[in-house]
Amino acid sequence: EDQVTQSPEALRLQEGESSSLNCSYTVSGLRGLFWYRQDPGKGPEFLFTLYSAGEEKEKERLKATLTKKESFLHITAPKPEDSATYLCAVEDDKLIFGTGTRLQVFP
Amino acid sequence: GAVVSQHPSRVICKSGTSVKIECRSLDFQATTMFWYRQFPKQSLMLMATSNEGSKATYEQGVEKDKFLINHASLTLSTLTVTSAHPEDSSFYICSAYLTRSTDTQYFGPGTRLTVL
Numbered sequence: 001e002d003q004v005t006q007s008p009e010a011l012r013l014q015e016g017e018s019s020s021l022n023c024s025y026t027v028s029g030l031r032g033l034f035w036y037r038q039d040p041g042k043g044p045e046f047l048f049t050l051y052s053a054g055e056e057k058e059k060e061r062l063k064a065t066l067t068k069k070e071s072f073l074h075i076t077a078p079k080p081e082d083s084a085t086y087l088c089a090v091e092d093d094k095l096i097f098g099t100g101t102r103l104q105v106f107p
Numbered sequence: 108g109a110v111v112s113q114h115p116s117r118v119i120c121k122s123g124t125s126v127k128i129e130c131r132s133l134d135f136q137a138t139t140m141f142w143y144r145q146f147p148k149q150s151l152m153l154m155a156t157s158n159e160g161s162k163a164t165y166e167q168g169v170e171k172d173k174f175l176i177n178h179a180s181l182t183l184s185t186l187t188v189t190s191a192h193p194e195d196s197s198f199y200i201c202s203a204y205l206t207r208s209t210d211t212q213y214f215g216p217g218t219r220l221t222v223l
Contacts (some may be wrong), residue, residue, distance in 0.1 A: 004150075032210055043200045044151070087151070092211060094187035094216075095141075096165075097150040 001028045006088050006098035013078055013105050021073040021101045025086030033071050035064050036087040038100065044087055047073075078105045110134050111203055113215035120191055121223055123146040128186045128218045131203030136181035137203035141212060142174075145198040191222045 005024045013019055017026050025033065032051050036044035049055045050066040061082065063074040073086055085100040110133040120126050130140055138159045142156055143151040153174050156164040163176035173195075175187040188195055202212040 034211065036214070041198075041217070041219070043113075043202075044216045046211060046213055049211050089151075094156075095151075095212060096152050097152075099148070099150045 002090065002092050002096050004088055004090055004096050004098035006086075006101050009099070010102045011104070013103065015079055015105055015107050016077045018074070018076045018078070019084055020075070021103070022079060023071040023073070023098055025071070025088075025090045026069075027090045027092045027096070029092050031091040033066055034089045034095070035062075035071070035073055036089065038085045038087055040085075043099075045071075047086075075103070079088065080102075080107055081104045097099060110122045111137075111213050111215040112200065113183055113201055113218050115218060115222075116217045118218060119221045119223065123190055125138050125187055125189045126191055126219075126220060128188075128199055128201075130184045130186070130203075130215055132182045134146075135191070135203075138181060139186075140178060140184040140201055142176060142184075142201045143202065143214075145200060145217075151200065152185075179198055181218050188220065193222045195223045196220055 003026045007022045009051045032049050034049050035047040038044045048064040053068045055066050061076050065072045083105045085102045089095045089097045112131045114129045140157040142154045145151045153166050154169045157176045157178040159178045165171045178184040198218040199219050202214040
């Protein structure tokens with residue numbers, strides 16, 4: 001059965017304290033791995049798509065990497081405005097989401 | 108970038124009534140749209156895939172007679188929750204592919220449904 005597990009569930013960081021979020025997955029046929037950001041009461045906002053192991057993508061303070069079993073979202077020198085829930089999803093014949101990592105960045 | 112809108116953003120209704128939620132692609136045509144449901148602190152769960160001009164495809168366990176989906180145009184899909192009950196209270200979110208050649212789904216802002 002396709003499955004996506006994200007860790008940690010919650011993460012509190014001081015502004016400027018870099019860290020990584022993990023997304024482990026099992027899927028029969030990976031068509032893509034997606035990272036989204038979701039603010040409270042809002043829909044997910046697209047961040048990255050990764051297709052193959054070894055692929056990396058960057059956007060501002062965020063960098064996503066992919067291996068055959070997991071993906072990492074690295075946050076470098078985070079700011080309070082980076083506080084949100086970060087969702088990972090894999091696509092086989094449909095999108096399967098993890099439960100997310102709730103990130104709080106304090107000034 | 109791609110923009111998907113939903114209306115209303117928030118709705119409160121009495122048990123037994125029906126509620127319609129609209130999902131629009133504002134700057135692109137979407138032959139396929141998706142409807143998700145998200146409970147507090149839980150993951151997004153796909154309810155159904157909405158195809159323009161044809162019947163929606165429902166995920167296992169989703170009642171098609173309760174959650175009516177209509178995709179009458181390339182920019183509009185609607186989800187009607189019929190005879191709503193308190194357990195239908197949730198956050199409903201739609202999404203769409205930007206073009207036929209992409210597999211990235213862009214999401215709407217969501218609709219918070221509360222059934223009293």
